[in-house]
Amino acid sequence: MNEIYKPPLWPMLLIATVSLIWILPLIGIVMTSIRPEGETLKGWWNIEQFTLTLEAWREVWVNYPLWDALWNSIKIAGISSLGSILLAPMGAYAYAFLNFPGKKVSFLLLINAFVVPNQILIIPLFTLWRNIGLIDNIFSVIIPFVALSMAWAVFLVRNYLVDFPRSLIDAAHIDGCGHVRTFWSVVLPNAMTPMAAVGILQFMWTWNSLMLPMLFLRENIPLPVLLTKIKGTYEPNWDQVAVATIITSIVPLLIFLYFQKYFAAGASNQSGQKG
Incomplete structure (x- = not known):
């Protein structure tokens, strides 16, 4: 036996x-x-x-604009993630399925944006935002967040679409679909896995970002900037910092738990069937 x-x-x-x-x-x-x-x-x-x-919890909510900072973080990270989720698949579709002059050169330039340090953009951006009156506006950080994410987001989605069944694209064209209809009706519904990856990575990055919001925002500060204010210069206030840290971590955790289901579903969704 x-x-x-x-x-x-x-x-x-x-x-x-x-x-x-x-x-x-x-x-x-x-x-x-x-x-x-x-x-x-x-x-x-x-x-x-x-x-x-729960005294630390009470002091944080009473003494600091925690709710306003939480709402600012949700707006900044949410709009930035939505912008990347919508724009990255469009660029990836163009590089995966379209033929146009300078395609390879422009794609190489896009990839080279990986090595450009974000810090070199601070002074030009600050000067531009100050001249057009965009300082202390959440779009002064949303626009750079979306723009800086395009290199890796397009690269990630494009690598996924390279293995997308080309027969489905040809079938859509035979049925009279143009590239816009093919993108929205065929490719996009079956590209939830890379879109979820882009959304999670972009949300985590923008939610935890400190440098750009600290430089460009004055009143509409997000949670990471508020954390620097809670931690006093002479008194660390570790209990209050811990409270703010827990609140800051809850939303990204919920976002990850929601989007992670697309990874499991998307692994078997390359056949062109809508999930």
Whole structure:
């Protein structure tokens, strides 16, 4: 009689150990946010004296415009991600299926935008936004966010479309569809996987970005900029910083949980069938 195969135990132990290492900082942030700051100075893991309090949560909501900063972050990251999700597939479709003069050269120039440091754009952008009165307007950061994402977003979606069934494109053209109709009706519904990847990566980048919002925004500040204000110069306010960090992390987590379903669905959606 054949013995039932039992997988080795060490892979599970290794995965559990790595998972614990990854989750420890999160536990530390939560513990810091619900205890007085004096109790966590020797380490959040020190539970010789443990006092449960939500005072830090109250102080953050009362003393800082947390809701306004949260709403500004949602607007900036949401519009920037939507812009990249809509524009990147259009450029990728052109580079994957259209033939036009300078296609290879322009694509190489687009890829070379990867190596351009974002910092060199700060002074020209600041001068431009100041001259046209766009300082302290959320579009002063949304426009650069979308523009700077085009290089990697178009490259990512284009690599996905290279393996797209060409027969579906030809069939659409035979049925009388132009490139616009083919893009919207055939290609786009079957490109949810790269679009989800672009949306997640763009949202994470813009949500956590600090440099451009700090330079271009004064009143309409997002959460990362508010975090720098909560952390005082002489008093760290670690308990309040922990509260703001938790709030800042909730929305990206929800966005990731929502979009990740498209990765599993998109892996089997290359046949041209709408999912």
